[in-house]
Amino acid sequence: GGTAVVERTGPEDQLYQPPYINMPGQAGHPFINDRDHCETYFAENFPEVARFREKLYQRQVIPDYSKGDVLLYRYDTWHRGTPVHPNQVRCVMNLAWKKKQSHWFGVWNPGWATKNYYGVSEKLFTDMSPVQRATIGVPLPGQWTPVLG
Numbered sequence: 001g002g003t004a005v006v007e008r009t010g011p012e013d014q015l016y017q018p019p020y021i022n023m024p025g026q027a028g029h030p031f032i033n034d035r036d037h038c039e040t041y042f043a044e045n046f047p048e049v050a051r052f053r054e055k056l057y058q059r060q061v062i063p064d065y066s067k068g069d070v071l072l073y074r075y076d077t078w079h080r081g082t083p084v085h086p087n088q089v090r091c092v093m094n095l096a097w098k099k100k101q102s103h104w105f106g107v108w109n110p111g112w113a114t115k116n117y118y119g120v121s122e123k124l125f126t127d128m129s130p131v132q133r134a135t136i137g138v139p140l141p142g143q144w145t146p147v148l149g
Contacts, residue, residue: 001082004060
């Protein structure tokens with residue numbers, strides 16, 4: 001299955017009002033990666049969240065993806081992966097761009113950093129120019145400070 005998204009209808013869209021805490025793995029909710037179990041958890045423990053999430057499901061769309069298509073979306077876009085079809089795979093590459101002066105955003109961390117070595121992602125990163133790497137939070141040559149290490 002493809003990635004489902006919920007279109008934002010404007011700045012007053014009730015499904016897009018912060019804080020974004022009505023999802024598994026946020027605000028003390030356990031991360032549950034299965035729709036049926038997840039929605040049962042919310043219905044039994046947080047019915048107001050379950051009602052909110054039902055509105056998301058009512059508005060979600062799954063684009064008609066073709067081989068080679070790319071889905072680009074903002075961090076605050078409601079999205080979810082639907083079950084992958086048997087004998088199929090879903091390839092995902094998460095990238096983030098930031099302003100040069102926003103050093104706190106997209107910091108190199110043990111999450112994606114340690115899980116993407118020894119392959120395509122590593123080659124992509126090592127083939128980038130210093131300016132390209134700076135867009136994902138790596139200081140330019142000569143910008144290292146005692147604080148950065």
